[in-house]
Amino acid sequence: MPYDGRGLKFGTVAENYDLYRPSPPESAKEIAGDLRGLKVLEVGAGTGKLTRFLLDLGAKVSVIEPDGDMRKVLTRHSPTVRVLLGHAESVPAEDASFDAVFSSSAWHWFAQPEATNEVARVLRDNGTLQVWWNGFSRDVPWMVELTKLREREDDANRPPRGWRAQFDSEGPFVDQHDFSIDWTWPRTVDEVVANFATYSGSIIRSEADQIELSQKVRAQLVERFAHGIVELPMTLRGTTARRRPR
Numbered sequence: 026m027p028y029d030g031r032g033l034k035f036g037t038v039a040e041n042y043d044l045y046r047p048s049p050p051e052s053a054k055e056i057a058g059d060l061r062g063l064k065v066l067e068v069g070a071g072t073g074k075l076t077r078f079l080l081d082l083g084a085k086v087s088v089i090e091p092d093g094d095m096r097k098v099l100t101r102h103s104p105t106v107r108v109l110l111g112h113a114e115s116v117p118a119e120d121a122s123f124d125a126v127f128s129s130s131a132w133h134w135f136a137q138p139e140a141t142n143e144v145a146r147v148l149r150d151n152g153t154l155q156v157w158w159n160g161f162s163r164d165v166p167w168m169v170e171l172t173k174l175r176e177r178e179d180d181a182n183r184p185p186r187g188w189r190a191q192f193d194s195e196g197p198f199v200d201q202h203d204f205s206i207d208w209t210w211p212r213t214v215d216e217v218v219a220n221f222a223t224y225s226g227s228i229i230r231s232e233a234d235q236i237e238l239s240q241k242v243r244a245q246l247v248e249r250f251a252h253g254i255v256e257l258p259m260t261l262r263g264t265t266a267r268r269r270p271r
Contacts, residue, residue, distance in 0.1 A: 036094030043072035060084035063124040069131025073099035113140040145197035156190040162258040190264040198266035
């Protein structure tokens with residue numbers, strides 16, 4: 026995993042990650058499509074926020090999550106899922122094993138083109154790849170200012186923040202389609218502060234710096250919303266594509 030293993034540090038906040046990160050909105054069902062009875066692989070499944078969504082849609086879900094602490098939370102909530110011990114770049118499954126592959130807020134952590142090629146290997150012909158990012162809207166000025174607090178400009182290991190997957194036109198994926206769904210997530214000030222503490226930009230900081238970050242986030246929120254409910258503007262963005270027939 027690139028970025029100095031930073032993507033494997035989320036296990037240190039696994040319980041809070043599951044409590045305070047968003048689940049997909051109901052409107053995401055339109056993007057996911059009819060998954061009833063389909064064999065679905067979720068790569069970089071975290072604590073299973075998307076996993077539970079896929080199970081509710083009737084999918085037969087297998088997951089890959091390299092972080093053991095994150096995986097423990099996932100399997101506690103979803104004990105029926107099939108757990109594969111691997112990585113996006115090395116999936117322990119046979120060729121054409123799955124009808125669809127999903128990844129939510131994790132694709133930027135994977136080494137490319139290895140992950141893309143490996144996903145293509147385990148997908149059946151004409152199977153679907155769906156790469157999602159579910160987070161704060163980036164076109165709302167006050168949210169942009171708040172989100173800036175989360176990352177340090179001098180952080181050399183900060184992963185690039187793209188909101189779409191990119192595939193070689195001559196590669197294994199065709200019919201690439203980018204999508205964006207806006208939705209609103211009501212949260213308390215405390216919940217938003219706790220959410221910020223689950224991002225890598227906070228996790229890698231010293232304890233003192235984490236406290237300072239939480240204080241700054243809280244101050245901005247209280248100034249705008251007092252201690253009431255924060256109507257967070259959210260956007261589910263991503264890319265869908267179809268596995269080119271072999």
